[in-house]
Structure formats: C-alpha cells, structure tokens
Amino acid sequence: MNNREIIDRLYKNTTVEPEEFRQLLGDMDADTQEYLSEKARKVSRRIFGNRIYLRGLIEFTNYCKNDCFYCGIRRSNQQVERYHLSKEEILSCCKTGYDLGFRTFVLQGGEDLSFSDEILCDLIYHIKKQFPECAITLSIGEKSKESYQRYFEAGADRYLLRHETANEEHYRKLHPKEMSLVNRKHCLFHLKEIGYQVGCGIMVGSPYQTKETILEDLLFMKELKPHMIGIGPFITQKNTIFAEFQNGSVEFTLRLLSILRLMFPQVLLPATTALGTLDPMGREKGILAGANVLMPNLSPIKVREKYTLYDNKICTGEEAAECNQCLQERIKKIGYTIVKVRGDYGEIYK
Ligand code: SAH
Numbered sequence: 001m002n003n004r005e006i007i008d009r010l011y012k013n014t015t016v017e018p019e020e021f022r023q024l025l026g027d028m029d030a031d032t033q034e035y036l037s038e039k040a041r042k043v044s045r046r047i048f049g050n051r052i053y054l055r056g057l058i059e060f061t062n063y064c065k066n067d068c069f070y071c072g073i074r075r076s077n078q079q080v081e082r083y084h085l086s087k088e089e090i091l092s093c094c095k096t097g098y099d100l101g102f103r104t105f106v107l108q109g110g111e112d113l114s115f116s117d118e119i120l121c122d123l124i125y126h127i128k129k130q131f132p133e134c135a136i137t138l139s140i141g142e143k144s145k146e147s148y149q150r151y152f153e154a155g156a157d158r159y160l161l162r163h164e165t166a167n168e169e170h171y172r173k174l175h176p177k178e179m180s181l182v183n184r185k186h187c188l189f190h191l192k193e194i195g196y197q198v199g200c201g202i203m204v205g206s207p208y209q210t211k212e213t214i215l216e217d218l219l220f221m222k223e224l225k226p227h228m229i230g231i232g233p234f235i236t237q238k239n240t241i242f243a244e245f246q247n248g249s250v251e252f253t254l255r256l257l258s259i260l261r262l263m264f265p266q267v268l269l270p271a272t273t274a275l276g277t278l279d280p281m282g283r284e285k286g287i288l289a290g291a292n293v294l295m296p297n298l299s300p301i302k303v304r305e306k307y308t309l310y311d312n313k314i315c316t317g318e319e320a321a322e323c324n325q326c327l328q329e330r331i332k333k334i335g336y337t338i339v340k341v342r343g344d345y346g347e348i349y350k
Pocket of ligand 1: 072161162234
C-alpha cells in the first residue's frame with residue numbers, strides 16, 4: 001500500500017491499521033506530506049470553516065513540586081526566579097483578554113502546593129462569576145479525582161494534561177521515579193468521567209521518542225478519545241538535563257497534526273507556541289496542516305520570561321493587545337479569521 005492510498009483511507013474512515021499508521025510515521029516525500037496536509041485542511045475547513053478559536057493562556061505560577069527532565073520550571077532548576085500571580089492579577093489578565101475578545105481562559109502552571117483546592121476553587125468561582133460566558137480550562141497537572149471534581153463544580157470546563165508519551169519505558173526516561181504513566185492515564189480517565197472536555201498530548205521529538213512510541217500515542221488517543229490534543233515540538237531548555245539534546249522537528253510536528261486531524265475530525269487542535277518558536281511561520285503552518293486553535297499569552301509581561309518551559313520562547317515582550325493584533329494579521333494573511341466564541345468541542349457553526 002502506498003502512502004497516498006493510506007492517507008485516502010484515513011481520510012475516509014478516520015482510522016487505518018497499526019501497520020499503516022507506522023508507515024505514515026516513516027519516510028515520506030514532500031509531495032505526499034503536502035497531500036496529507038491538504039486532506040487535513042479539508043477536514044478542518046469542513047468542521048470549522050475558516051474560523052480559528054482563541055484560548056488566552058495565563059501562566060499563573062512557575063513553582064512546581066515535580067522534576068520532569070525536559071521542563072524548565074522543574075523543581076531542581078535553581079536558575080529560575082519563582083513567581084505566582086495573585087487572584088487580582090489573574091482576574092485582571094482575564095479582563096484584558098475578555099476585552100480583546102477571548103472567551104476561554106487557560107490557567108496553566110507548575111504543580112504549586114501553595115494553591116490549595118480551596119484557593120483554586122475560589123479563583124475558578126470568581127473568574128466564572130465575572131465572566132459567565134467564558135470557558136475555564138485548567139492545566140495544573142496531576143490531582144486526585146476528588147480535587148478534579150471540586151474544580152469542576154466550582155466552574156472549570158476543560159482540562160489539559162498531556163500524557164507526554166504512552167510508552168512506559170519512554171515515560172520513565174522523561175520523568176523522575178516518583179511519577180508514573182499509570183497515574184497520568186488514570187488522571188485523564190478521571191477527568192473524562194467527571195465531564196470535563198479533556199486534552200492529552202505529547203512533545204514531538206522528545207528525547208528517546210521513536211516512531212514506535214508515537215504509534216502507541218496514536219493508539220492511546222484512540223482509546224481515550226480526547227476533545228483536545230496539544231502537540232508541539234520538544235525544545236531544549238538550558239537548565240534541564242536534556243539541554244544537549246536536539247529540538248523536535250517542525251515538519252514532523254506538522255505531519256502529526258495532519259494525521260491527528262484525520263483521525264479526530266472534530267478535535268480541538270492548537271498550533272502551539274512551541275511550533276511558533278522553532279519556525280517564525282510555525283503557527284500559520286500548523287493551521288494549514290489542520291490545527292484550529294491558537295493560545296496566545298495573557299500573562300503579565302513582568303512574569304513571561306520566568307515561565308521558561310523551554311528556551312527562546314516567543315511573545316515574551318509584547319502586551320496582550322499587541323500579540324493579539326499581530327496574530328489577527330497573520331491569520332488573515334492565510335485566509336482564516338479569529339472568532340470571539342468559547343469554541344467548545346462539537347460546537348456547531350451556523
Ligand atoms: N504542570 C502542568 C503544565 C505543564 S506545562 C502539567 O503537568 O500538565 C505544559 C506542557 O509543556 C507540558 O505538558 C509539556 O508537554 C510542555 N513542555 C514542557 N517542557 C517542554 C519543552 N522543553 N519543550 C517543549 N514543550 C515542553
């Protein structure tokens with residue numbers, strides 16, 4: 001079976017045999033990759049038209065109890081100046097975002113123990129009270145099912161928790177002993193059971209990743225059936241133990257975005273900041289490969305440089321309004337338009 005035939009069947013049936021996925025992850029010439037991208041674009045156009053959803057990212061703390069080997073805000077990085085935002089600061093980020101047309105706020109941070117469930121619920125409750133028509137997405141790592149339930153009841157709608165890799169051995173090479181893939185997966189299933197719109201995902205080109213581990217990722221995603229999938233290239237960070245590794249590939253990230261769009265036509269798929277960091281046109285290319293979401297930064301400028309998951313992160317110097325203007329223009333140039341809606345999973349556009 002040649003690659004084009006496999007792509008045609010994936011387009012038609014949203015799945016192919018594992019052996020065929022494996023083939024799509026292998027060598028692929030530029031023409032075929034473009035063919036794949038066109039098919040994915042066709043699907044995202046069918047579902048979303050030329051509409052791009054925005055999520056305002058608020059990086060509210062860079063304290064973290066974990067020590068993930070790839071991440072710049074890992075506990076043992078002593079070079080990073082730690083911060084967390086106050087409730088007032090977070091609400092003020094939301095207000096700025098709201099005025100710019102954002103209808104989803106993503107609260108992302110390290111696993112910061114100073115934010116108890118009570119504090120988090122109070123925060124979620126107040127954001128929701130002030131911005132009732134907005135969705136709240138949390139991205140704050142692994143918690144107990146009870147905690148997830150409490151945040152949900154306080155008003156959280158969605159949760160992003162990248163599984164990072166669906167292969168046990170690979171997971172152990174990226175994380176310290178006290179973390180486990182089993183727990184990470186449990187968290188994702190708990191979140192689904194509670195009723196969140198759930199996002200999983202991986203870093204493309206993370207150390208020790210292989211085509212086989214990616215195949216496992218695709219199969220795991222088929223099992224989880226996520227509403228959102230966050231993927232971006234792995235990028236080295238100078239204060240981590242992976243500082244000397246290679247960055248992930250933009251081309252391969254784009255290929256995976258297209259494969260995911262064909263597998264999950266309705267999934268909410270961001271063109272990530274990491275993609276825009278490795279290629280100045282990365283986010284535009286991501287959209288043209290099938291992505292339909294952008295997640296601009298709403299964090300106050302004074303903390304942006306401190307939320308250094310990886311090196312050379314873009315958009316750390318501009319105010320939210322400037323970033324927004326720049327994105328609007330970029331997106332318009334490729335024939336898409338940013339819309340001021342929540343952009344829930346399965347939302348029908350009339
Ligand atoms: N503490 C939260 C949020 C983590 S940051 C959690 O555990 O989910 C969000 C994502 O950034 C991570 O899931 C990871 O996939 C990505 N990330 C971290 N370090 C990175 C790096 N060096 N390069 C690219 N992406 C990275």
